[in-house]
Amino acid sequence: MTLTFDDFQTGHFGRFGPRHITRDEIIAYAREYDPQPMHLDEEAAKASMLKGLAGSGWHMCSLMMRMIYDGFLHKSASMGSPGVTEMKWLMPFRPGDELTLNVDVLETRASQSRPSMGIVTFRCTMLNAKEQTVSDMTVPIMFGRRTLAEKV
Amino acid sequence: MTLTFDDFQTGHFGRFGPRHITRDEIIAYAREYDPQPMHLDEEAAKASMLKGLAGSGWHMCSLMMRMIYDGFLHKSASMGSPGVTEMKWLMPFRPGDELTLNVDVLETRASQSRPSMGIVTFRCTMLNAKEQTVSDMTVPIMFGRRTLAEKV
Numbered sequence: 001m002t003l004t005f006d007d008f009q010t011g012h013f014g015r016f017g018p019r020h021i022t023r024d025e026i027i028a029y030a031r032e033y034d035p036q037p038m039h040l041d042e043e044a045a046k047a048s049m050l051k052g053l054a055g056s057g058w059h060m061c062s063l064m065m066r067m068i069y070d071g072f073l074h075k076s077a078s079m080g081s082p083g084v085t086e087m088k089w090l091m092p093f094r095p096g097d098e099l100t101l102n103v104d105v106l107e108t109r110a111s112q113s114r115p116s117m118g119i120v121t122f123r124c125t126m127l128n129a130k131e132q133t134v135s136d137m138t139v140p141i142m143f144g145r146r147t148l149a150e151k152v
Numbered sequence: 153m154t155l156t157f158d159d160f161q162t163g164h165f166g167r168f169g170p171r172h173i174t175r176d177e178i179i180a181y182a183r184e185y186d187p188q189p190m191h192l193d194e195e196a197a198k199a200s201m202l203k204g205l206a207g208s209g210w211h212m213c214s215l216m217m218r219m220i221y222d223g224f225l226h227k228s229a230s231m232g233s234p235g236v237t238e239m240k241w242l243m244p245f246r247p248g249d250e251l252t253l254n255v256d257v258l259e260t261r262a263s264q265s266r267p268s269m270g271i272v273t274f275r276c277t278m279l280n281a282k283e284q285t286v287s288d289m290t291v292p293i294m295f296g297r298r299t300l301a302e303k304v
Contacts, residue, residue, distance in 0.1 A: 032218070066187075
């Protein structure tokens with residue numbers, strides 16, 4: 001079954017994961033996209049405000065994307081997203097963390113100009129094993145709608 | 153010379169790049185973090201709203217981060233960022249694109265509670281070779297301040 005706009009309603013949608021974070025993947029992402037010493041090197045990280053090796057905030061975003069994809073986007077009529085309304089990095093994430101993605105639907109809005117689609121605004125929070133919120137994102141995603149034929 | 157909070161002022165800051173985008177890097181990122189068919193497969197991408205293979209929006213964010221790092225963050229007293237105020241994905245980016253990052257300073261604000269730091273809010277726009285805006289991000293970054301001794 002493909003999830004369409006019509007399958008989403010405001011409220012809690014689901015929890016996905018957990019995903020185990022490794023030192024290797026933190027360093028691999030950092031080397032490619034965010035080679036600040038605090039994301040690459042244990043000693044430099046200890047001396048930084050992160051107080052130890054921690055992943056890039058943009059790595060966190062990439063991990064959220066992957067967990068959204070694996071969680072439900074892969075079986076949806078997604079038509080992409082115009083952007084991110086807000087993204088907060090609240091805590092460091094580190095090697096050994098077990099991260100769970102919590103997804104709530106804040107709003108659903110049918111498109112006036114394009115009746116074949118609607119926009120669902122999600123709030124996605126990443127939690128660590130202590131249920132602390134590591135990051136908090138609000139993102140609208142466009143989805144196709146069920147056709148009248150399919151609704152019958 | 154290390155760039156500190158005191159070195160930033162509102163207005164145009166710089167342009168960085170260009171960076172040449174390859175098909176391989178688009179697919180490598182997508183495979184790891186955003187394996188939607190439109191980011192992985194030419195035929196699927198042609199049938200999608202992207203009308204041809206294009207990179208993930210989160211790949212774009214990662215590329216912006218790398219160009220910010222290479223452009224100026226590597227030689228700054230950066231203390232990280234609390235998050236992103238807004239991120240707009242305005243156009244697809246594709247294999248063969250030459251992307252340039254334009255950086256403006258929207259605001260500088262000394263911290264009241266922590267006199268050793270200040271927050272600089274940047275607007276970062278990624279432009280393609282036709283000077284079209286591909287993405288548009290507003291992001292605050294915290295920087296250390298010059299000490300009184302260093303100011304002398």
